Amino acid sequence: MSGAMTGRLLALEVRRVLRSPGVLLAGFIVLALAVHAAWSGRGGVETLNAAVELSRASHEAQLERLLPRYTETTEAGEPLYYVAFPAGTTHSEWAALFQGQRDVLPWNLQLRLLALEGQLYDSELGNPLSLASGPLDLSFILLVLLPLVAVALNHDLLSGEREGGTWSLSRLQAGSASRALGVKILARGGIFLALTGAILAVGVGVAGAPVDASLAAAALLVGMHALVWFMVTLAVALGRRSSSMNAMILAGLWVLAVSAGPALLNLVNGVLHPMPQALELTVLQREGYHASWDRPVQETMVRYYEDYPHLAEAEVPGEGFSWAWYYAMNHRGDQEARESALAYREGLRAREGWARRWSALFPPVAAQLALDRIAGTDLSAHLRYHEAVRGHHEVLKAHFQPMIFSAAPLSAVDWGKVPAFAPPAVEPAGIPSVYGPFFLLVGWLLVSLAAVINALRRVSRE
């Protein structure tokens, strides 16, 4: 049979699939949701980025309100008690599309010169019901809803013809069973990949994301994930079962992969890595600071100089209040909580690493974690942000320590010279953490492809 004939059959098949109202409606709904998801994601990122800007403005406004209250000779330590320094990080356009934990985790912390551990875990505001319902972002559409289109397209690919009694006719028309199936598979695969591309394109367009390496990495991941689902649905559809049975099996697989499976993994992760340090470090930090008030000044200062030996020469009054002592007491709180804070971070890293390893079981989870990493909205991105905030707290302390320990007056502070927070860079795409899930998806594709080829051989022999 000629290529032109195959082409004509292919065009016919595409038209036939597109004519079924269910497929058109599903495609339309999915695309409409993609527009909404990208648009609201863009709004969400703009709001978060505006909040970072707002915090800078609030800092300026606070200084304007605060400083006139004091005379030039007031010790700098006193107004510094109140000042909140902005330490927020902005998000890229990718965070609009792959939301991850963007709405749950705080990305716009404010730092005072007080104990760090009391400030680091401040939460972001959010409607609990909306957060619990889960985000409606582009990755939800691409990784959760789109596979259902593959199910709808493929579940009756062969069984539909058999049940309708048209299979022998189709086989005759195409010349052979494998050619007939090939035409049907190509038509559906083309439609499915076109829809996948359209969703991604719509999302990128609406969110205003740049065409860069991140897009290439995201497109590869999304495309590979879509192919895996296409092959899995095909492998099931090429069996001898009825269309209804295929639909039920695929619905079951889908629930397992996008809902029950990941939820189970998350539960196991929580059980395996409990996080008691969160409460512990809160209590220790608070007791460490407040108990210092009832200790001799020198005791707190000695502990302080362990971490800042270069300040040991400073003259801090051994009796009564001084601002140097006050900030040293705050540091004491951090010292007491140091071990639990470290254990807390280790716990989070363990959860993050475990999730990444076991996401291999479910392609949507593997793809989701990789996309969130590209977008810088995952737990690892937040851990990097936390490290940067920790670092900035030390930078601020180093900047003001000389003034506080010399009991310098307010006039000695040059507010324009205070170091600004430098947010951590989002890891560039193409790093191993994205390759890993990608090759994992390739592995899934190869397995499902082998199943499809095997099934095709069996059908052709019949």
Place this chain on the structure above:
Amino acid sequence: VRRTLRGVGLVAGHELRTAWVAGLPVRVFVVLALVVGVALAGGWRLQSSEAEQRARYQQLVEQAWDGQPDRHPHRVAHYGYLAFRQRAPLAVFDPGVDSFAGTSVFLEAHKQNLLNFGEARQATSMLRFGELSPAYVFGVLLPLLIVALGFATVSGEREAGTLRLALAQGVRPGSFLAGKVVGLTILGTLTAGPVLALALLLPALFSPGPSGTAPPERVLLLAGLYLAYMVGWVLITVLVSSLVRSSRGALGALLAAWVVLCIGLPRVLPSLAGAAHPAPTRAAFEAEIAADMAGVGDSHNPNDPFFGALRQQYLEEHGVESVTELPVNWGGVVSREGERITSEIFEGAALELNRTYRTQDRWSAWAGLVSPYMALRGLSMRVSGTAPGSVEQFRVESEAYRFEVIQRLNELHTTEIRFQNDRAQRLSGDIWQRFPTFEPRPLPLSAALFGEPLLLLALLFGLVWPAAALALAARTLPRA
């Protein structure tokens, strides 16, 4: 009547026998028991270890408070108090929004802090696929199993020609459909009922934490809600199966409905509501509070008009010239008045924020009229004590406690500390033991349940409309 009943019984019995022979109920039971078993075991473990920790640290905090040495009351006001939110016993059945709300709050002078350390911020983005809990299994997975059991219940008989046969033998169309509904309901109850009973009885009999066992009235109510919800899906399944000509078509329609109602709408509605009623970020929220604070009395500013007037009033009342001659400590008075003003501003902003969230949540409540799952989810977390209202109740109570303690400390500052050399004085340590401990009460069941009457109506509506539609569908049946 008797003939009708016999018809219903015959059809239901036949439905049960066929399903039993096909081995379906056993398979459904195994799937449900397995998933619920895992969800219960994991959830129980998490909740009991968490509850144990929260209780331990709460005790530690209380001991530390009572064991404070001689201190100035304002120091104690800054020392503050840590309050931990305990999970409700039924959180193991339905975690609701628990993971997405904070667990501890620091109560101190001058400001209202937010709840910190929610479970969600310690999780990876895997959490966003959903939480595995018995409520999820019965709310989301059970309808799918009902669909699997029943999509061909009418259409299959039509295709096989047995529908015509049954009707010809004198079974009325109404009895036929009613029999199908009864049969499927019994099938669902037999398979899901024991698992549901286990998932509810466990927290009712044993306590996963110090918050005790689940109250029986809540357990019974949950059982009723989930059974009603299941009947709703049975009605929808039989309805679609009788309206759509082929079993294949019926299954397609039912699966599509399930995806839209149980997976799609629960995410779409909050997203739309968030766009329609935007809530502030923390930065915006705090900036507004800071602006409001700047507009009212500033206790640190000696020329502040509000505190100036208050001082004048005190001086005149006591007939003295300066605050040093007052019989009370003016510093304490300023702290008390300042606390009153700042608390009002904070609480006003917090209530406003909560109102915005509730406005957003109303969208989901209204959607319950379309999606029975959204109605059930709202009711289930309310009865389980894991709804947003329970979190807000904790916030309100902890704030009331904070205000009471701080004002009591300010009162001590006013009456027990002299104005001269104020900061150097201390009060005896045994005073702190006389302060009340924080004992938050759970939101009462009636308040939780009727806080949003729309949800109950919506669940009821989810039973009424498919039943009515089924009655209408019965008329078209003879023409099959």
